[in-house]
Amino acid sequence: MPTHPTASILAIGDELILGQSLDTNTQTIANALTNAGVIIHEHATVPDDLTQLTDAIIRLTKTADLLITTGGLGPTKDDLTRQALAKALNQPLIEDPKALKQIRTWFTSRNRDMPKANRVQALRPNDAHMLTNDHGTAPGLAARLYNCNIFALPGPPAEMQPMFNREILPTLQNPDAPPVTTRILYTAGLGESYIAGKLAELMHRDHPVLIGTTASLGLVAIRIRTTLDKDAAQNQIDQAEVKIRKCLAPAVFSDKHTLPAYLIDRLTERNETLGTCESCTAGLVAKLITDPPGSSAAFNGSLITYTNELKQKLAAVPANIIQNHGAVSPQCAQAMAEGARLQLETTHALAITGIAGPTGDTPTKPVGTVYIARASNNAPTDTRHFLFKGSRDIIRHWAATTALTLLRLHLDKVTMPLPCQQ
Amino acid sequence: MPTHPTASILAIGDELILGQSLDTNTQTIANALTNAGVIIHEHATVPDDLTQLTDAIIRLTKTADLLITTGGLGPTKDDLTRQALAKALNQPLIEDPKALKQIRTWFTSRNRDMPKANRVQALRPNDAHMLTNDHGTAPGLAARLYNCNIFALPGPPAEMQPMFNREILPTLQNPDAPPVTTRILYTAGLGESYIAGKLAELMHRDHPVLIGTTASLGLVAIRIRTTLDKDAAQNQIDQAEVKIRKCLAPAVFSDKHTLPAYLIDRLTERNETLGTCESCTAGLVAKLITDPPGSSAAFNGSLITYTNELKQKLAAVPANIIQNHGAVSPQCAQAMAEGARLQLETTHALAITGIAGPTGDTPTKPVGTVYIARASNNAPTDTRHFLFKGSRDIIRHWAATTALTLLRLHLDKVTMPLPCQQ
Numbered sequence: 044m045p046t047h048p049t050a051s052i053l054a055i056g057d058e059l060i061l062g063q064s065l066d067t068n069t070q071t072i073a074n075a076l077t078n079a080g081v082i083i084h085e086h087a088t089v090p091d092d093l094t095q096l097t098d099a100i101i102r103l104t105k106t107a108d109l110l111i112t113t114g115g116l117g118p119t120k121d122d123l124t125r126q127a128l129a130k131a132l133n134q135p136l137i138e139d140p141k142a143l144k145q146i147r148t149w150f151t152s153r154n155r156d157m158p159k160a161n162r163v164q165a166l167r168p169n170d171a172h173m174l175t176n177d178h179g180t181a182p183g184l185a186a187r188l189y190n191c192n193i194f195a196l197p198g199p200p201a202e203m204q205p206m207f208n209r210e211i212l213p214t215l216q217n218p219d220a221p222p223v224t225t226r227i228l229y230t231a232g233l234g235e236s237y238i239a240g241k242l243a244e245l246m247h248r249d250h251p252v253l254i255g256t257t258a259s260l261g262l263v264a265i266r267i268r269t270t271l272d273k274d275a276a277q278n279q280i281d282q283a284e285v286k287i288r289k290c291l292a293p294a295v296f297s298d299k300h301t302l303p304a305y306l307i308d309r310l311t312e313r314n315e316t317l318g319t320c321e322s323c324t325a326g327l328v329a330k331l332i333t334d335p336p337g338s339s340a341a342f343n344g345s346l347i348t349y350t351n352e353l354k355q356k357l358a359a360v361p362a363n364i365i366q367n368h369g370a371v372s373p374q375c376a377q378a379m380a381e382g383a384r385l386q387l388e389t390t391h392a393l394a395i396t397g398i399a400g401p402t403g404d405t406p407t408k409p410v411g412t413v414y415i416a417r418a419s420n421n422a423p424t425d426t427r428h429f430l431f432k433g434s435r436d437i438i439r440h441w442a443a444t445t446a447l448t449l450l451r452l453h454l455d456k457v458t459m460p461l462p463c464q465q
Numbered sequence: 466m467p468t469h470p471t472a473s474i475l476a477i478g479d480e481l482i483l484g485q486s487l488d489t490n491t492q493t494i495a496n497a498l499t500n501a502g503v504i505i506h507e508h509a510t511v512p513d514d515l516t517q518l519t520d521a522i523i524r525l526t527k528t529a530d531l532l533i534t535t536g537g538l539g540p541t542k543d544d545l546t547r548q549a550l551a552k553a554l555n556q557p558l559i560e561d562p563k564a565l566k567q568i569r570t571w572f573t574s575r576n577r578d579m580p581k582a583n584r585v586q587a588l589r590p591n592d593a594h595m596l597t598n599d600h601g602t603a604p605g606l607a608a609r610l611y612n613c614n615i616f617a618l619p620g621p622p623a624e625m626q627p628m629f630n631r632e633i634l635p636t637l638q639n640p641d642a643p644p645v646t647t648r649i650l651y652t653a654g655l656g657e658s659y660i661a662g663k664l665a666e667l668m669h670r671d672h673p674v675l676i677g678t679t680a681s682l683g684l685v686a687i688r689i690r691t692t693l694d695k696d697a698a699q700n701q702i703d704q705a706e707v708k709i710r711k712c713l714a715p716a717v718f719s720d721k722h723t724l725p726a727y728l729i730d731r732l733t734e735r736n737e738t739l740g741t742c743e744s745c746t747a748g749l750v751a752k753l754i755t756d757p758p759g760s761s762a763a764f765n766g767s768l769i770t771y772t773n774e775l776k777q778k779l780a781a782v783p784a785n786i787i788q789n790h791g792a793v794s795p796q797c798a799q800a801m802a803e804g805a806r807l808q809l810e811t812t813h814a815l816a817i818t819g820i821a822g823p824t825g826d827t828p829t830k831p832v833g834t835v836y837i838a839r840a841s842n843n844a845p846t847d848t849r850h851f852l853f854k855g856s857r858d859i860i861r862h863w864a865a866t867t868a869l870t871l872l873r874l875h876l877d878k879v880t881m882p883l884p885c886q887q
Contacts, residue, residue, distance in 0.1 A: 054508075057675070057677050058677060058679050058688070059492075059495075059508070060495060060505045060507075060508065061495060061496070061499045061505065061690075062491075062492045062493070062494070062495030062496030062497070062498070062499055062505075063496070063499075063679065063688065064492075064679060065487075065489065065492045066492075067487065069484075069510075070481075070484045070486075070487045070488075071484070072484070073481075073482060073483060073484030074483070074484030074485070075484070076484070077483045077484055077485075083482045083483065083484075083512070084512075084517070085482075085509060085510065085511055085517070085521075086476075086481070086482065086508075086509065086510035087507060087508065087509045087510070088491075088507065088508035088509070089507055090505070090506075091677070095506070095507070099507075117657065117658070117661060118658045118661045118662065119661035119664070119665065119668050119678065120665060120668045121668060121676075121677055152854075153852075153854070153884075153885060154887070158658055158659055158661075158662035159662060160658060160661050160662030160665050161658050161662070178854070178855050178856070178859070180658055199680070201855060201856060201858070201859050205856075255480070255483060255485040256485065266485075319769075321748070324752070325748070325751045325752050325754075325755035325760075325764070325766075325767070326743070326747070326748020326749065326750075326751035326752045326755075326767060326769060327748065327752045328748075329747045329748035329769045330746070330747055330748045330749045330752055330861075332747075333747035333748075333771070334857075334858070336822070336823050336824060336857055337824070338771075339771055339772070339825075342747070342771050343771055343772050343774075343775055344768070344769045344770045344771045344772060344775040344779070345747070345748060345767075345768075345769035346766070346767075346768065346769070346779075347741075347748060347751045347766045347767035347768070347769065348766045349755065349760075349761055349764050349765055349766045350761070350765050350766060352765075352810070353765055353766040353809065357766070357768075357779075357808075386779075387775065388774070400758065401758050402758060402759065403761075435756075435758055436756070439752075
């Protein structure tokens with residue numbers, strides 16, 4: 044019986060080894076490989092050191108069918124992936140004329156001359172071939188060592204991801220290996236540990252379908268995956284979906300779209316529009332809802348009212364509400380949502396006011412206190428009180444995704460309390 | 466001469482290997498070890514597999530003074546760190562009565578009986594000792610193999626972090642080892658490859674200080690790092706800083722702050738304020754400028770004018786500008802900045818209008834066309850035309866950081882063209 048290919052992932056860079064940057068590439072790649080049915084053997088990270096990098100390449104190619112490296116392809120002296128790969132392959136580095144031309148074009152199309160330093164990016168080990176980078180100057184490299192296919196990808200996620208999708212994903216389709224069938228259910232409004240508890244039995248490794256979760260601040264995607272044959276796969280996945288929906292209803296909202304794309308889709312089909320009025324999140328909700336292309340069909344705009352004066356001036360929050368209840372209050376959140384909806388001339392408006400910290404708290408309003416309101420043309424305003432825990436960044440992200448979740452509850456006529464709701 | 470201790474970090478778990486969860490423990494630990502002067506050799510991640518885990522422990526203990534593992538200490542069948550450590554040490558697992566008592570107490574203090582499954586958490590290899598876990602049921606383990614001190618910590622960050630701080634950090638204080646001295650210079654307005662070219666000679670690895678760059682869409686941080694002794698270190702780092710500033714002037718703006726924090730700081734000390742008027746970035750500039758705590762001292766708010774109607778209504782853009790030049794035009798960007806500045810009552814306003822794509826382009830305005838304007842109370846408005854390349858997300862981020870850079874140029878009286886400027 045054909046078996047699944049194995050892979051290892053190697054991240055390269057002092058900034059990762061030193062803990063200055065968080066490596067997200069490895070997770071992205073691991074996730075995509077897993078979904079394609081690849082068994083992942085190991086992840087490793089090494090510094091910008093030629094010996095260590097070469098040793099790691101040699102070691103990892105001996106135990107896997109596929110080695111994917113990220114980083115070390117820039118134009119500087121600490122970018123050593125080209126040299127390490129040449130050393131591992133025991134081959135000289137040669138200049139690739141086509142790659143050099145592409146790098147030059149990258150600069151000339153931006154009205155710049157190619158700096159001398161970038162010329163090294165056109166080097167490749169003799170038997171390797173280059174992978175075009177449409178989003179930066181660093182071409183990738185593909186080579187073979189000890190029956191292992193090596194792909195060296197650039198470190199910036201925006202360059203790595205399209206190259207991975209174009210060059211590596213298609214090579215993983217092995218017609219003899221059992222296909223991998225996956226489905227994703229998107230949820231909003233449940234914590235990851237709550238979901239893990241509810242799905243504990245289904246998530247057992249002996250189960251015929253593998254169920255995993257990916258959580259991002261109140262938004263949890265549940266992946267169902269199986270390597271069973273086609274009909275059996277559909278059947279098992281359908282069964283798992285029914286069970287998951289039963290456990291987690293009504294938090295599952297889509298099997299296609301992330302929350303912003305789902306909301307834009309729903310609003311567009313209803314011919315409705317959205318605006319926001321944001322204090323502590325300062326535009327984060329507006330940024331998230333405009334991430335999907337085509338969001339202009341349903342999103343009008345926002346009022347970012349960081350100061351009390353602008354809450355009054357732009358969103359018409361009555362001065363006495365701020366005087367009597369403070370800017371961080373349910374009354375203010377409600378007035379912001381209702382005022383912004385009129386001002387922005389939208390069907391719905393979401394408003395957020397809170398204390399993202401680390402300072403600005405009071406004895407009765409600790410850091411993480413956030414009021415979120417959803418106002419609509421045809422329904423009473425829904426205002427809720429939250430106490431989010433974590434850093435300033437985490438509190439702001441929780442608040443933003445929770446505001447979007449409030450709109451989803453309204454559009455889908457769903458009633459439920461949300462995480463951290465007081 | 467005393468040398469720096471070396472360490473490797475091993476993360477354990479199928480959820481990491483499969484890409485279901487993002488490992489943040491390794492970065493946390495790497496950062497703390499680096500700050501304590503430890504040289505980090507490698508990061509690795511292995512699945513919940515006894516052979517692979519045992520092999521990784523043996524391999525990593527051979528090349529470092531310290532091995533820190535995270536994960537695999539829970540009560541389930543997948544949790545194999547105890548067994549792997551016993552196998553690596555070639556010792557039997559024994560039950561630790563004190564640890565068992567602590568685990569029982571953890572449950573009884575929460576009015577629960579200890580589930581049978583948790584009893585395995587009191588097992589340890591014969592010569593290892595247990596590390597108390599004040600925040601969960603999984604005790605840590607400490608052992609020694611091949612001159613390497615091994616610490617096995619639990620996976621949940623809230624349990625890992627206090628145990629690391631209490632048990633490991635104090636053991637790293639070696640008064641004889643030379644400290645690691647670092648400095649970071651922040652730049653705005655230069656591409657990473659341009660910087661790499663300029664610094665090529667300084668970045669040579671034989672240099673007494675190590676220089677590295679981390680780039681994020683027009684913002685490049687330059688790290689200077691040395692393990693020389695104190696006075697020599699200061700001297701070498703000062704020299705490197707002078708050289709770097711000479712190469713990259715006037716793009717270096719701070720050795721303390723990222724761009725948003727720097728701008729807030731500068732504005733606050735000048736007693737000035739900022740607002741934004743954003744179309745295609747839809748709040749991203751406002752979100753970035755409020756990332757630093759205390760940004761309310763200088764940031765008032767924003768107008769997110771996604772529709773043409775709101776550009777006119779909120780930012781007072783004259784209708785004929787939109788009719789004659791379109792919403793994506795230098796005239797509109799200028800009017801947005803000047804109108805928003807008056808409306809938001811700020812010293813400065815930044816405005817962005819453009820085509821983030823993937824649709825919405827015209828023959829004369831391709832995807833990536835962005836106009837950015839900076840208006841101020843005491844200076845002519847600076848409006849520039851950019852053509853950013855990349856995905857919707859990348860175009861929006863470039864536009865946002867470029868807008869912030871425009872303000873920095875004004876505050877510091879710096880004149881320079883910016884990347885992708887037309």
